[in-house]
Amino acid sequence: MAEDLGEHHFNTDEFARTITYNGTDIPALVDFGMNSDGDNARTARIIVKASDVAAPAYRDTVVISGTSWRVFRDPDTEVAVKGDGQVWELSLIRDERPVW
Numbered sequence: 001m002a003e004d005l006g007e008h009h010f011n012t013d014e015f016a017r018t019i020t021y022n023g024t025d026i027p028a029l030v031d032f033g034m035n036s037d038g039d040n041a042r043t044a045r046i047i048v049k050a051s052d053v054a055a056p057a058y059r060d061t062v063v064i065s066g067t068s069w070r071v072f073r074d075p076d077t078e079v080a081v082k083g084d085g086q087v088w089e090l091s092l093i094r095d096e097r098p099v100w
Contacts, residue, residue: 010027068094
């Protein structure tokens, strides 16, 4: 994953945008999917540098453009975080509802 991402990818003047991760502003690559602009998305994916987020965890808080999200764990795979030591790929969800 990291070998495909150069430092310029995390430049907020180019590809990245500033997000707030657990209260700290950091650059991230944000993907809301092909058919969403972010305002209507329920899920998203971010890629952050491991040097910015040392130990991401399920239910961490992420704020993107004023909207709160949580790190999401896929119930089928139980995976919340993927990474290679250089970058983390995190799935996010907003408006999460409890399952009874």
